Amino acid sequence: MLVAGTDTSVLTIEWAMSALLKHPEKMDKAKVEINNHIGNNRLVNESDLSKLPYFQNIILETFRLFPVAPLLVPHEASTDCTLGGYDIPQGTIILVNAWAIHRDPLVWNDPTSFNPERFEGAGEVGPTKLLPFGMGRRSCPGNGLAIGHWLTLSVFNTMF
Numbered sequence: 001m002l003v004a005g006t007d008t009s010v011l012t013i014e015w016a017m018s019a020l021l022k023h024p025e026k027m028d029k030a031k032v033e034i035n036n037h038i039g040n041n042r043l044v045n046e047s048d049l050s051k052l053p054y055f056q057n058i059i060l061e062t063f064r065l066f067p068v069a070p071l072l073v074p075h076e077a078s079t080d081c082t083l084g085g086y087d088i089p090q091g092t093i094i095l096v097n098a099w100a101i102h103r104d105p106l107v108w109n110d111p112t113s114f115n116p117e118r119f120e121g122a123g124e125v126g127p128t129k130l131l132p133f134g135m136g137r138r139s140c141p142g143n144g145l146a147i148g149h150w151l152t153l154s155v156f157n158t159m160f
């Protein structure tokens, strides 16, 4: 649990920071959100997060472009099955290329740009489009621990 949760979180925080440094206009927008809702006299805490939707979208966009487990983890078919029209014999090792799904131009507009705005409103997000934590019974339990919130707080309180 500790191993699975440490590097994944640290790497995502680093990618978010790096993306903001490379996109100063997004950084400025995040700063405006903080100045409007938090000011600069205190750290952000979890109860503030609902007032900071732009920053939460920055984390989602970081998950999309820089998934820390780009092929998730290998899974083995426990029985013969058919997946997307392909026959998969029992025992086959299956890798899910989340990195490619997250950058698929059939799924995302302008997929290689760092554009947190894509998640605003109804947005482009969907349960099978953004899968940095995998899906189904063996998906990451860290997702349920509101990992996005921790990451948002870490990036916020380190950078601003």
Ligand code: HEM
Pocket: 001, 002, 004, 005, 006, 008, 009, 012, 067, 068, 069, 072, 073, 074, 132, 133, 134, 135, 137, 138, 139, 140, 141, 142, 143, 145, 147
């Ligand atoms: C940015 C943060 C994280 C990301 C992107 C991430 C991603 C993932 C992915 C892709 C998997 C494999 C899912 C699959 O097989 O389809 C996984 C599994 C797992 N993660 Fe995370 N994780 C994160 C944080 C955490 C945290 C904070 C914890 C624990 C506190 C954690 C615990 C685990 C465990 C125990 C598994 C194995 C689950 C199983 O095989 O049943 N992860 N994670």
